[in-house]
Amino acid sequence: MKLLIQMICFVFCLFPMQQSMLFAAKAKADNRPNIIFILLDNVGKDWFRSYGSQENQTPNIDHLAYNGLRFRNCYVTPVCSTTRHMLLTGRYPFQSGWHTHHDPAIYGGGYFDWDREVCFARILRDAGYHTCISGKWQINDLFDPAQKDALKKHGFEEHCIFPEGKKGHPAHKQRYWDPYVIKNGQRMETKGKFGPDIFTDYLIEYMKTHRDRPFCAYYSAILTHIPVVSTPHNLGKELTPREKFAGMLNYSDYLIGRLVTAMDELGIRDNTILFIVPDNGTDNGTDQNAEQSLGGRINGRVSGEGIYSLKEQGINMPLIVNCPKLVGGERISDDLIDVSDVLPTLADLAKAPLPKGVKINGRSFAPQILNQPLKTPWRPWCLTQYYKQRVVRDQRFKLYSTGEFYDLSEDPLELHNLANSNRTKTDKVSLESYAQLRNVLDSLPENSKLPWEFRSISARRIRAEEARQKQAGDSNLKP
Template sequence: MMVVGRVVMALSALLVVAPQSGVVAQSPARGGTRPNIILVLTDDVGYGDIGSYGSRDIRTPHIDRLARGGVRLTDFYASPQCTPTRAALITGRYQQRVSLERALSTAGPSLQTGLAANGSTLPRLLKNAGYRTGLVGKWHLGYLPEYSPNTHGFDYFYGFLAGYIDFYTHTRGGDGLHDLQENGVAVSDTGYMTDLITSRAVRFIEDNATQPFFLEVAYNAAHWPFQRPGHPTRAANNGRFQSPADSIPATRADYVAMLEHADGGIGTIMATLKKRGIEQNTLVIFTNDNGGEWLSNNAPLFHRKDTLWEGGIRVPAIFWWPSVLPAGRTVSTPGITMDLTATVLTAARTRIPANFEGRDLVPTLAGGTSAAPVAERPLFWRIDTRERQQRAVRRGRWKLLVDGDDLLLFDLPRDIGERHDVAASHPTIVRELRALLAAWEADVDAEATLTSRK
C-alpha cells in the first residue's frame, strides 16, 4: 500500500495536465475572433473504414477533405463503449470518476442513472462563456430529465437518449419506446435518422452563424441496426442487436452505405459553413466513439469494440482549422477523449477547471514544442465485468494490457497489431506500468465512491 500511495502522488502530477482554473491557455496563431467549433462523432466505425486511414471499399471524400486540409492523428483513443467515451468528453475527466464505464441499457438500473450536472461540464462552461451550444444526435448519458443534454448546458438538443434506435421508426432497442425528442419534448419526425441529424445541424449553424457556437453532431451511423438509407423495409425489430449468427445477417454493404451517407452529411455541414462565410474561423473535429463492430474494418489494429486491444479503443481523429492548423499533417502523438474537451475549451478561450484531465492538442497539432510531455503521459482504460476483465495503460511507445491474469506488453510503434508480447524482455517496464495502473484505479475508484455517497 505504501508503494501504491507513492505512485498515486506521482500519478496525480501527471494526470492534472489542463491549465489551472481561471487560466485560459492560448494556442499559436489564434486571431481576435473566437472560433465556431463543430465536433462530429460517428458510432462504431472501424479505424480502417475512413479513406485517409486506409479504407479501400468505403468512399469518405468529405472526411478525407478534412484530413487533407487539417491534421490527422494516428494514435488517438476513446473508450471501448459509447457511454464512457461520451462521459469523458462532457466531463473532461476519466469516466470511472462518475461511475459510467459501461454503456447504459434501456432496462433496470440504467434507466435511473446517468451523468449528473455539476456546473462544470463542457457545454455548460461554453454556454457560460457566451457560446451558443447545440447537440444533434445521440446522447446516451441518462434518460431522466436531470441527466438531459439541456440540463448540462446545451441550449439546443435534437436527437435520442438511448444507445441505438431504429433509423426509420426512431424506436429504441430493448423496450421499443419512441426515442426522438427536441429539447425534452417528444417529436414524431419522418425520415432517416442520419438525414434528420444533418438537417438539424445545418439549421443550428444557419440560426447561429453570427455568433460563436459549439455544435456536437453525434451520428448513430454506423451503429446497428444496420439499416441502409432508402430501404425502410429492411428495418430491424425495434433496433435489436444484430450479429453474424442471425438467420439473415446484415452485410458489409449495409454498413458501407450507412457510413458513406454520414460522410455525405458531413459534406453538407461543411458546405453550410462555406455558404455562410464562416469556414475559415471554424474548428472542425472528426472522431469516433469506440472501435468498430463486427462489420467494421479495424485494420491494422487487432480486435474490436468492447475490448482494450487497440481495435477497441484507437479511433480516427482529424482536426481542421484553416486559420490555425497546417494542411495535410499527420501526428503520432497519443491523445485521448478528454483532450477534445481541453482543446475545445482552450480554442474558445474558456476557463478550464483545474481537475480536468485532458490537454489542449493544438500546439502539438500545429507543430509546437509541447509534444514531448503529452506523448509521455500515461493513458488508462478498464473493463471490469463478469464476461471480460481487462485493464490497460499506455505511456509513450509502451502499452501494458492486463487481460485477466495475463500481463502483455507491446511496443506499439513497432507492433501496431499487438502480435508480439515483449513482457519477458522488459520486466522493469511491466512493473512500472502495472504500478501506474494500480495507482490510477485506486484514485478514480476512491473519487467514484465519494461521489456515490453524496
C-alpha cells in the same frame, strides 16, 4: 411641450438602436472560433482510408484528414457510454466512477449527474458560446421527470436528439427510419424520414441562425450503430449486412460533406474548427441481423474485436481536426491523445476557464491544433480502461494492468505477450518502457464509487463472472 415630447420619443427610439449596434459590434469583435465536434458511432480505423484502410467509403472525411491535422493515436474507451462520459467531462473513468457501460435511458438507475460532473457544453456556454447537441443522447433518461431538463443543465441551449427509451417505449431503438426525435423539448413528426438527415438538417439551420456569435455544436452521430439498415442512397437494394454497414458509413460521410459545404456557403469555414472522432471500434456484427463481420480491412487484415475490447482495434481511433485558416494544411501528429483531453482543449480554444473544485485529467492539445509551440513537453503516454482493467501505452509499447505487455510496432494485433519473455528481461528499450508504463499504472487511484449500480448487460455479466470466480475460490478452500 410638444418639442419636449418629441425629444423624449427620439431618445427612447435611439436607445434600443444604440444597444443593438453595441451588441452587434461586440458580437463582431468576438472572433473566437466556432466548434463543431462530431462523434461517430461504432466505427474504427479499419474503415478510414486516411488511416490505412482498404475500404473507400469516406472520401469527404479523408479529404478533411488530408487537408488538416490527424493524430495517429487517440484513445477512447471500448464502448459508447464510457467514452461519452470521459469525453464530456475530461475525466478518466477511474476518476469519475463511470468505468462500465451503462445506459440509463434503457435500464434506468443512475445517470450523468450535472451536480456531480461538469460537461464541456456548460463551460463554453458560461464563457459566452451558444451551444447545441444534435444526434444521440443516451446517458440520461429524458423521459424521467427528474432528468427531463438534463440537456439544459449540462449546458446545451438547444437540442435535436434521438433520446432512446426503455423497452416498450416508442423511442426504444427507433433511431433510423421514422425515428423518435425531440427538438427543443417537442417531439417531431418524422414519418418517412431518415434520422441522420434530420440531425444534419438541424445543424445546418443552427449554423445559419448562430453564425454571428461563437457557437459549439456537438454532433453525436447515430451512424453507424447497429442494426444495419438501408440509407436513402441504397433503399430497395438487396445487400448483405456488411454492404449495408458500408452504405451507412458512406452516408455518414455524405452528411459530413453537406455540413462542410454549408459552412463554406455561410462564410464561417475559416473560423470553425471541426473535430471528428469515433466513440469505439467497429462492431463485430453481434446484431442478430448481421450474419458476418462488419469489420473493414486495414493493411490487408480483416478487423475484429472492435467493441468491448481493450485491444487497439477497440480503443485507438482516428482523430481529425480541420479548419483551413486556423489548423492549416496536412499535418500528422504522433502525440498521444485520449478523449479526456477534449474538454480542456475546447475550453482552451474558447478561452474559457476550467471548472473549480473538479479534477480534470485531460490536457489541452489546442497548441497542436493551432500549430503553436508547447510550453511543456507533451506527456509520453495515453490511457484508458474498462471496469477494473486499464491500459497505458507509449509510442511503441502497451501495458495492461493485468500484466500483458506488447510491442505495437511489431505486433499491432497483440498476439505475442512479452511480459515474461527473455526480451523484456534483457532488452534495454523494452525494460525502460515497461518500467515507465508500470509506474503510470501504479500511480493511479482505485475506481471512484458512484452512488448507484451499473445495470447494463455488460455490467451484469461482469458481476456474474466475479460471483462465479468467488464461488469457485470458496469451494477450493473447503477441506
